[in-house]
Amino acid sequence: MPQHHPPKTPAETAAPTTRVDSAIRAITDYIHGEGLKVGDRLPSEAAFAESLGVSRTVVREAFKSLAAMRIIEMHAGRRARVGGFDASVMALSLTHALRTEQINAPQMWDARRAVEMRSVALAAMRRTDAEAAALLEQVAQMRDCVDDLARMTELDIAFHVAIADASRNPLFSVLVGSLSSAIRETNPMVWRHRRDNETRRDVVEAHAAIAQAIADGDPDAACAALAAHFDLAARALATAGFN
Amino acid sequence: MPQHHPPKTPAETAAPTTRVDSAIRAITDYIHGEGLKVGDRLPSEAAFAESLGVSRTVVREAFKSLAAMRIIEMHAGRRARVGGFDASVMALSLTHALRTEQINAPQMWDARRAVEMRSVALAAMRRTDAEAAALLEQVAQMRDCVDDLARMTELDIAFHVAIADASRNPLFSVLVGSLSSAIRETNPMVWRHRRDNETRRDVVEAHAAIAQAIADGDPDAACAALAAHFDLAARALATAGFN
DNA sequence: GGCCTGAACTTGTATGATAGGTTGAACAAA
DNA sequence: TTTGTTCAACCTATCATACAAGTTCAGGCC
Numbered sequence: 001m002p003q004h005h006p007p008k009t010p011a012e013t014a015a016p017t018t019r020v021d022s023a024i025r026a027i028t029d030y031i032h033g034e035g036l037k038v039g040d041r042l043p044s045e046a047a048f049a050e051s052l053g054v055s056r057t058v059v060r061e062a063f064k065s066l067a068a069m070r071i072i073e074m075h076a077g078r079r080a081r082v083g084g085f086d087a088s089v090m091a092l093s094l095t096h097a098l099r100t101e102q103i104n105a106p107q108m109w110d111a112r113r114a115v116e117m118r119s120v121a122l123a124a125m126r127r128t129d130a131e132a133a134a135l136l137e138q139v140a141q142m143r144d145c146v147d148d149l150a151r152m153t154e155l156d157i158a159f160h161v162a163i164a165d166a167s168r169n170p171l172f173s174v175l176v177g178s179l180s181s182a183i184r185e186t187n188p189m190v191w192r193h194r195r196d197n198e199t200r201r202d203v204v205e206a207h208a209a210i211a212q213a214i215a216d217g218d219p220d221a222a223c224a225a226l227a228a229h230f231d232l233a234a235r236a237l238a239t240a241g242f243n
Numbered sequence: 244m245p246q247h248h249p250p251k252t253p254a255e256t257a258a259p260t261t262r263v264d265s266a267i268r269a270i271t272d273y274i275h276g277e278g279l280k281v282g283d284r285l286p287s288e289a290a291f292a293e294s295l296g297v298s299r300t301v302v303r304e305a306f307k308s309l310a311a312m313r314i315i316e317m318h319a320g321r322r323a324r325v326g327g328f329d330a331s332v333m334a335l336s337l338t339h340a341l342r343t344e345q346i347n348a349p350q351m352w353d354a355r356r357a358v359e360m361r362s363v364a365l366a367a368m369r370r371t372d373a374e375a376a377a378l379l380e381q382v383a384q385m386r387d388c389v390d391d392l393a394r395m396t397e398l399d400i401a402f403h404v405a406i407a408d409a410s411r412n413p414l415f416s417v418l419v420g421s422l423s424s425a426i427r428e429t430n431p432m433v434w435r436h437r438r439d440n441e442t443r444r445d446v447v448e449a450h451a452a453i454a455q456a457i458a459d460g461d462p463d464a465a466c467a468a469l470a471a472h473f474d475l476a477a478r479a480l481a482t483a484g485f486n
Numbered sequence: 487g488g489c490c491t492g493a494a495c496t497t498g499t500a501t502g503a504t505a506g507g508t509t510g511a512a513c514a515a516a
Numbered sequence: 517t518t519t520g521t522t523c524a525a526c527c528t529a530t531c532a533t534a535c536a537a538g539t540t541c542a543g544g545c546c
Contacts (some may be wrong), residue, residue, distance in 0.1 A: 113417060115357055306497095
């Protein structure tokens with residue numbers, strides 16, 4: 001029997017238990033109802049407090065909760081504004097899931113592969129010339145620091161996110177960014193097992209192949225190159241002892 | 244030039260600006276440092292307040308923020324516990340992104356397609372017999388309510404999530420759940436354009452083909468069936484006027 | 487043993503106060 | 517008219533305190 005997922009409508013239909021919860025609901029409804037877009041200003045905490053008939057404490061916790069999810073942005077003195085979609089929330093969530101062993105590294109890599117397989121294909125079809133050049137440049141930078149693990153990790157993530165940006169679908173940027181970011185912590189363990197520089201160079205060349213395929217505007221080649229990249233990673237994961 | 248994403252390490256390395264932010268950081272670090280797992284109890288708000296040298300208000304807002312992200316769970320009178328990974332956070336985030344037009348429906352569908360393409364393949368390889376039977380049963384239920392839009396929508400989501408569950412990768416359950424859930428709001432608009440029952444029946448049969456392929460343990464057939472399903476959806480989206 | 491009870495603890499919410507950041511309009515200077 | 521300054525009003529960040537209501541668990545009673 002499949003596990004039962006309680007059906008949840010957006011913003012959790014489940015009757016709000018605490019006043020903070022209902023305040024959160026009221027605020028999101030307000031944003032939606034007023035048709036507010038990113039950057040638009042919200043009423044003050046005091047205003048919500050009065051209109052909802054609760055203390056400012058309650059509204060404040062609701063605001064903070066929404067700010068944590070980047071649904072709104074808060075700054076001292078300034079009114080809260082509607083927030084922009086961002087990878088950080090999902091990244092935090094995924095990092096937590098990894099650390100608490102609700103998900104393991106191979107599972108994360110598997111999902112990442114699925115997402116990026118589409119991301120590179122779109123990038124190959126939609127990239128601008130500037131983006132193509134930038135990707136090739138990033139690969140060049142990677143070649144220069146096969147020994148610097150930390151730098152390599154950051155370049156790696158930036159490279160994959162840049163591809164996602166070129167896909168012209170911000171959702172891919174966020175998904176790729178958060179999935180990559182969450183894996184960051186396991187990355188050093190994997191690389192430690194690539195002792196010989198030759199293997200490390202293989203990784204860089206895998207990236208080069210992806211960048212080239214995207215520059216050539218060849219989705220199929222890009223997918224093939226990405227598949228090779230992930231196969232390499234999968235082997236490394238296995239070697240590093242991830243189950 | 245590709246847009247510059249400021250590199251963010253997990254839990255945002257960016258120097259915490261407010262005390263609440265640093266409290267959030269301290270709490271997540273505590274969870275990680277103590278190696279706490281899902282369900283483990285955290286120290287009380289008062290304890291954190293004292294150890295961090297801030298008021299309970301600050302700790303409370305930090306707790307609420309983490310609770311919003313499901314990193315911890317809070318209940319009146321009970322100590323906070325480490326929370327389980329859940330689709331609701333991402334669903335809320337995505338729903339907000341859709342409502343504020345940071346992402347549009349076709350983009351969401353595209354990402355969903357990428358994720359589910361892998362989800363069904365894994366499900367076909369790993370599903371238990373019980374899961375296969377359950378999927379077929381769910382399709383049967385869908386056949387019985389082609390006229391009930393709301394019910395159909397919920398069954399649809401439940402079906403895709405059930406497949407993800409069968410993939411044995413909880414990340415897919417979360418991704419599929421949240422992506423499907425976020426699309427829920429646009430679903431009625433799409434279905435309104437499938438006037439004739441014949442087309443609606445096509446949709447149900449597309450699901451049937453997926454379920455059958457998974458039951459047969461045939462990943463390739465499952466992918467093909469899923470592709471057909473999404474092509475159908477893409478056409479409907481176009482008809483409904485989504486750009 | 488099993489059930490009940492209450493004290494101790496913990497979270498949920500309210501109130502009031504203060505410090506410090508932000509904003510916008512009135513006003514002065516160029 | 518334009519630009520720059522200043523200040524009052526507004527707003528958020530944080531604190532201290534208080535009390536209601538839910539939870540836990542050790543004893544005590546049957």
